[in-house]
Amino acid sequence: MSIKKSYAEINEKIRAGKAVVLTAEEVVRLSAELSAEEIAERVDVVTTATFGPMCSSGAFINFGHSKPGIRMEEITLNGVPVYGGIAAVDAYIGATGEHPENKNYGGAHLIEELIQGKDLLLLAKGKGTDCYPRRQVTAIINRSNVNEMTMFNPRNAYQNYPAAINSSKETKYTYMGTLLPEFGNINYSTSGELSPLLKDPDLRTIGIGTRIFLGGAQGYVAFQGTQFCTGKAKNEHGIPVGNSATLALVGDMKKMNPKYIKAAVYEKYGVSLFVGIGVPIPILDADIARAVSKSCSEIETTICDYGKSDRPELCRVTYGQLMSGSVEINGKKIKTAPLSSLYTAREIAAELKKEIASGNFLISEPVELFAPNNSLKPLNILGD
Amino acid sequence: MKKKYYLYFPLATINEPLTYQLVKEYNVKVNILKAKISPESGGELLVELEATQKNLSAALLYLAELQVRVEPAEKKIVLDKAKCINCGACTGVCFTDALYLDRDSWELQYNAEKCVACGMCINACPLRLFNFNEL
Numbered sequence: 001m002s003i004k005k006s007y008a009e010i011n012e013k014i015r016a017g018k019a020v021v022l023t024a025e026e027v028v029r030l031s032a033e034l035s036a037e038e039i040a041e042r043v044d045v046v047t048t049a050t051f052g053p054m055c056s057s058g059a060f061i062n063f064g065h066s067k068p069g070i071r072m073e074e075i076t077l078n079g080v081p082v083y084g085g086i087a088a089v090d091a092y093i094g095a096t097g098e099h100p101e102n103k104n105y106g107g108a109h110l111i112e113e114l115i116q117g118k119d120l121l122l123l124a125k126g127k128g129t130d131c132y133p134r135r136q137v138t139a140i141i142n143r144s145n146v147n148e149m150t151m152f153n154p155r156n157a158y159q160n161y162p163a164a165i166n167s168s169k170e171t172k173y174t175y176m177g178t179l180l181p182e183f184g185n186i187n188y189s190t191s192g193e194l195s196p197l198l199k200d201p202d203l204r205t206i207g208i209g210t211r212i213f214l215g216g217a218q219g220y221v222a223f224q225g226t227q228f229c230t231g232k233a234k235n236e237h238g239i240p241v242g243n244s245a246t247l248a249l250v251g252d253m254k255k256m257n258p259k260y261i262k263a264a265v266y267e268k269y270g271v272s273l274f275v276g277i278g279v280p281i282p283i284l285d286a287d288i289a290r291a292v293s294k295s296c297s298e299i300e301t302t303i304c305d306y307g308k309s310d311r312p313e314l315c316r317v318t319y320g321q322l323m324s325g326s327v328e329i330n331g332k333k334i335k336t337a338p339l340s341s342l343y344t345a346r347e348i349a350a351e352l353k354k355e356i357a358s359g360n361f362l363i364s365e366p367v368e369l370f371a372p373n374n375s376l377k378p379l380n381i382l383g384d
Numbered sequence: 385m386k387k388k389y390y391l392y393f394p395l396a397t398i399n400e401p402l403t404y405q406l407v408k409e410y411n412v413k414v415n416i417l418k419a420k421i422s423p424e425s426g427g428e429l430l431v432e433l434e435a436t437q438k439n440l441s442a443a444l445l446y447l448a449e450l451q452v453r454v455e456p457a458e459k460k461i462v463l464d465k466a467k468c469i470n471c472g473a474c475t476g477v478c479f480t481d482a483l484y485l486d487r488d489s490w491e492l493q494y495n496a497e498k499c500v501a502c503g504m505c506i507n508a509c510p511l512r513l514f515n516f517n518e519l
Contacts, residue, residue: 053510177508178504187473267508274469325485337472337474337476339510342490343489344470346490
């Protein structure tokens with residue numbers, strides 16, 4: 001008889017401190033000895049994690065009202081412009097926003113420093129209205145004196161992403177790192193068999209409302225991420241081989257740990273943010289157990305050529321090959337390097353496992369699941 | 385003995401078959417680690433020279449006579465390991481494999497012996513944790 005478990009049953013075990021929780025790497029190893037049915041019987045939750053650069057990240061912040069009040073319209077924090085087109089004292093810090101004079105400092109650094117508890121200099125201007133007469137404010141803001149600082153990341157946790165190579169004669173400086181000329185190196189970004197959406201490829205348990213680990217705090221899946229594209233090709237194991245599903249994530253930055261949110265600068269590209277994400281996958285049945293047990297040698301991605309403007313696909317490789325340190329293309333051994341930290345992803349998966357096993361982190365059934373077979377539209381531009 | 389040197393040579397010496405002479409006349413094993421020639425500042429070579437003490441001294445004298453400025457390459461790269469997140473982005477541009485990821489722990493390792501101080505890691509590190517330490 002095939003096993004079926006409910007979210008409520010699993011949470012009952014978590015509350016009682018009796019849930020069996022493994023990291024995704026541990027379940028891959030266990031699958032060498034046990035069948036999917038046996039894993040579904042014995043394991044309740046599998047933790048997945050990733051810690052990579054995710055440009056589409058940011059934070060809403062509410063500064064509080066001065067007396068008399070100001071309708072903040074132009075806002076900078078430590079000289080970095082932040083978005084002020086929302087109400088009087090709300091703002092959105094986009095991770096990739098840059099300081100006009102110092103391109104190596106931007107929104108991601110503001111977010112990291114807020115989480116670290118550092119002081120930031122707020123300068124804001126408004127035109128002055130009857131209800132908000134003040135036209136200018138200067139203030140020192142930090143984690144404890146703002147009302148809210150809520151991380152809201154429109155697109156995180158990409159379900160797979162192409163690896164990057166450069167066939168041209170010049171070094172390419174990209175969001176996929178430094179790509180040396182003439183197929184000099186390959187950069188990839190994944191936590192492989194630990195990566196959240198690769199372990200639930202059909203998104204059966206991850207949807208709106210899923211409670212997750214976000215930057216060291218409990219956060220939630222708010223919605224499908226932008227550029228959500230579930231219509232991509234899958235390999236024989238049912239795992240997408242290109243960039244497909246994404247997640248919009250939300251969490252309370254006041255509760256986050258600076259270790260799991262780090263500002264990054266990519267040479268001649270710009271600022272980005274490393275986001276630490278952990279997603280628990282409840283083992284409801286054998287199919288879910290089978291999917292979480294897929295190893296790096298069964299998960300594939302495509303290598304795309306960033307030396308050409310349309311980034312053509314060169315070939316398909318497994319993450320096992322990419323993680324070995326080199327890949328052979330056309331008889332040439334090419335060095336590979338990751339952009340995302342597997343070391344830290346493992347720490348997150350272990351921490352989430354500990355939280356669940358100790359009863360501090362309950363799993364949640366999605367309020368709604370995401371649509372399959374979604375596709376993307378290009379931007380049609382007017383002239384050139 | 386084996387030592388790394390930066391050789392800076394003026395434009396006038398660019399036509400001199402410098403490495404050939406080092407090999408042939410002074411029996412020095414030359415490993416070119418980095419080469420740069422520009423019309424403004426002449427040439428810059430980062431080389432590893434391997435020879436007996438006597439031959440190496442003679443070779444360095446030969447270079448000095450040619451107006452080549454010789455500086456021992458004691459520049460080293462230092463990493464602020466406490467802040468490193470072990471992403472591995474630096475390893476892709478480190479052609480001597482001085483920087484590499486341990487494939488079990490996935491922790492960044494730095495073998496200073498292999499470092500030729502090319503500086504590629506400085507800008508490849510998204511957290512900007514590498515610097516030159518001029519000894």
